[in-house]
Every structure is written in C-alpha cells, then in structure tokens.
Amino acid sequence: MINELTLQDAERLSNYIESMQKRATRSIGYPGSTDYDYAALFPLLAINLNNIGDPLIESTYELNSRSFEMEVVAFFAELFQAPANNWWGYVTNGGSEGNLYGLYVARELYPQGIVYYSEATHYSIQKNVHILGLNSIVIRTQPNGEMDYADLKDMIQLHRDHPVIIMANIGTTMTEARDDLGQIKAALKHLAIKQHYIHCDAALAGVYSALLETEPRFDFSQGCDSIAISGHKFLGSPIPCGAVIVRKNYKDRIGQVIPYIGTADTTISGSRNGHSPVFLWYTLKKHGRQGLTQRAKESIALAQYTANRLSQMGLNAWCNPGALTVVFPALSPSIRKKWQLATEGDVCHVVCVPGVTKAMVDDFLIDVQQEITY
Numbered sequence: 148m149i150n151e152l153t154l155q156d157a158e159r160l161s162n163y164i165e166s167m168q169k170r171a172t173r174s175i176g177y178p179g180s181t182d183y184d185y186a187a188l189f190p191l192l193a194i195n196l197n198n199i200g201d202p203l204i205e206s207t208y209e210l211n212s213r214s215f216e217m218e219v220v221a222f223f224a225e226l227f228q229a230p231a232n233n234w235w236g237y238v239t240n241g242g243s244e245g246n247l248y249g250l251y252v253a254r255e256l257y258p259q260g261i262v263y264y265s266e267a268t269h270y271s272i273q274k275n276v277h278i279l280g281l282n283s284i285v286i287r288t289q290p291n292g293e294m295d296y297a298d299l300k301d302m303i304q305l306h307r308d309h310p311v312i313i314m315a316n317i318g319t320t321m322t323e324a325r326d327d328l329g330q331i332k333a334a335l336k337h338l339a340i341k342q343h344y345i346h347c348d349a350a351l352a353g354v355y356s357a358l359l360e361t362e363p364r365f366d367f368s369q370g371c372d373s374i375a376i377s378g379h380k381f382l383g384s385p386i387p388c389g390a391v392i393v394r395k396n397y398k399d400r401i402g403q404v405i406p407y408i409g410t411a412d413t414t415i416s417g418s419r420n421g422h423s424p425v426f427l428w429y430t431l432k433k434h435g436r437q438g439l440t441q442r443a444k445e446s447i448a449l450a451q452y453t454a455n456r457l458s459q460m461g462l463n464a465w466c467n468p469g470a471l472t473v474v475f476p477a478l479s480p481s482i483r484k485k486w487q488l489a490t491e492g493d494v495c496h497v498v499c500v501p502g503v504t505k506a507m508v509d510d511f512l513i514d515v516q517q518e519i520t521y
C-alpha cells in the first residue's frame with residue numbers, strides 16, 4: 148500500500164510509524180497495556196466489521212463479530228457476578244461510553260435522581276451528567292482519593308426527597324482509589340433511601356480488582372446496578388474499547404427495533420466497532436482467567452517496587468492497596484514529558500500496566516535520581 152503513495156507521503160507515514168514506535172518505549176504515565184500481539188487478526192483489517200445495533204439480536208448486516216462480543220461480555224458478566232439471566236451488556240468504545248450508558252439507564256429509572264460523585268471522579272462523568280441533563284453533587288474526597296462517606300451522607304440527607312444515583316470509582320484516574328460500596332450502601336440504608344442506583348466506573352481497575360478479589364469488592368453481588376470498564380487499559384488494545392454490563396430488567400426501557408438494520412438500537416452509537424470485540428476475545432482466550440490474574444499480580448509487584456525505590460530516594464511515593472498506580476510529587480516538566488507522566492495539581496503518577504517493564508522503570512529511576520541530585 149505504502150508504495151502507492153507519493154514518495155513524500157510514504158516518507159511522512161514511515162517517519163510517523165518510527166516515531167510512534169520509539170515514543171511507545173517511554174510511556175509509563177498512562178494506563179494502556181502494551182504486551183499484546185494481534186498479528187493473527189491482521190486479515191480482519193480487510194473486512195468492514197460492524198456490530199451495529201444490539202449485540203444479542205442478529206442484524207441483517209452479517210459482517211459482524213456479535214458472537215465474539217457476546218463471549219467477551221459474558222466473561223465480564225461472570226467476573227462481576229452479574230445475576231444469572233438478568234444482565235445485558237455490550238462492547239463500547241471505552242470507559243466513558245460505558246459510564247454514559249450506566250447513567251442513561253439510571254436516568255430512565257429515576258428522571259428526578261441526583262448523581263453523587265466524588266471530586267476525584269474522571270472528567271467524563273461531569274460531561275455525561277451534562278449531556279443527560281441530570282442534577283449532580285460533587286462529594287469531597289479523602290487524601291487517598293476515596294470518597295468521603297460522611298460528606299456523602301450529609302449531602303444525601305439534604306436532598307432526601309430525590310432518588311440517589313451513585314457514581315462509584317473503582318480506581319480513580321489519579322490515585323487509583325476505590326470507593327467502598329459497603330459504606331455507600333450503609334449511608335443509603337441509614338437514610339432510608341429506597342430509590343437508588345449505583346454505577347461503578349471501573350474503567351481503570353475493574354478487571355484486575357475483580358480477578359484478584361481486592362477488598363472492598365464492588366460487583367453485582369455487592370449491590371451495584373451497572374459496571375463500565377475500559378478494554379484498552381489493563382487488557383490492552385490498539386483501538387480504544389471497553390464494556391458495560393447492566394441489570395437487564397433496568398435496561399429493557401431503552402432501544403427500539405429498527406427495520407433498516409434488522410436489530411434493536413439499544414446502544415449509544417449506531418455503527419459499532421466490530422474489530423475490538425475480537426481483540427478483547429483474543430486477549431481473554433490467550434491469557435485465560437489464571438493468566439490474567441498472574442499478569443495483574445506481576446504489575447502490582449512492579450508498582451510496589453517502583454514506590455519503594457522512589458521512597459528510598461526520599462520522595463513521598465505511595466500506592467493505594469492493590470493498585471498499579473504509583474503516586475508521587477510532580478517532577479520537572481522535562482522528565483514528565485520524556486516519560487509521559489500525567490500530572491494533576493502537585494502530584495504525578497506512573498501506572499505499571501503490563502508492558503511497563505522493570506527495565507523501563509529502572510531507566511526512569513535513573514532520571515529521577517539525577518533530577519534529585521542536581
């Protein structure tokens with residue numbers, strides 16, 4: 148294909164490919180795993196796969212990967228202990244879409260509901276709340292990034308006449324903190340709130356937290372109503388993707404049958420990526436549940452190693468329990484740029500997802516040591 152381009156365009160493309168390949172070796176600040184090899188799926192790039200419409204209802208458009216999508220979604224439903232025969236879900240374009248879907252379902256149930264989310268919540272939530280025209284209240288966080296449950300209780304008490312929609316974080320973007328469903332449910336019970344909905348934004352930490360059964364648990368057996376995850380984070384995919392799982396009886400209010408596509412329009416977007424479900428399926432099959440669990444343990448060990456080494460250098464570095472994210476005071480702009488370190492306020496972080504190696508961390512630590520010394 149490249150030799151059908153002009154010489155100039157071909158050169159631009161190959162330079163771009165080279166620079167991205169090089170850049171990828173020093174990306175430790177964002178949570179995308181890179182230890183995948185999808186070369187076996189290359190022939191699918193020549194096919195217009197499209198999972199348009201509902202993943203469960205076959206479409207008249209047959210170039211799709213619905214059967215793979217359903218296997219992937221079923222894996223997550225089981226992992227998150229969704230109630231048998233009462234769950235539904237689909238492969239999304241990412242965690243943000245899954246969060247939008249969860250909130251959409253919540254709004255259909257409780258149009259007068261108020262969304263409560265902590266100040267450490269991902270920026271997609273504020274946007275989603277705005278799109279849906281919902282009212283919301285931001286709750287304070289504790290120093291580790293976890294919701295302040297006393298503040299939650301106070302705020303709900305002030306608005307007791309409204310249904311409660313909770314957006315719980317299972318791994319906040321900056322410090323990978325987990326909100327505790329047990330404490331949230333206790334607050335709802337204490338205030339005798341009958342109409343409530345709990346969505347878990349598990350984009351970052353949902354998959355490995357569930358595999359490792361990290362406390363506090365957050366799945367459907369713990370009382371959540373929907374869960375969103377990102378597929379391009381811990382699992383790893385060159386195309387952004389994710390999944391959302393909801394209780395089916397809630398979701399049944401959404402979507403009409405569309406004759407043109409021969410299926411129901413139950414998802415957020417119309418045309419949907421048909422390749423990403425196959426990517427996710429491939430990763431789930433290749434590693435298996437046990438392999439993924441082992442992979443997560445290795446990543447957590449690397450995060451702890453990184454935090455320990457930074458602490459030994461005198462930096463205030465720390466991890467939340469079971470996290471891949473190492474938090475420490477912001478470093479200089481040059482080191483942040485070199486290692487792609489996301490920064491918020493006066494802290495930055497490294498996320499030890501699979502693909503971040505000990506050798507990369509050690510190289511990074513050399514740079515940190517130098518910066519501290521001079």
Ligand SMILES: *Cc1c(COP(=O)(O)O)cnc(C)c1O
Nearest residue numbers: 241242243269319320350351377
């Ligand atoms: C990444 C992330 C999101 C958004 O997911 P995308 O896949 O980027 O759309 C939402 N919430 C949290 C906590 C995240 O880390």
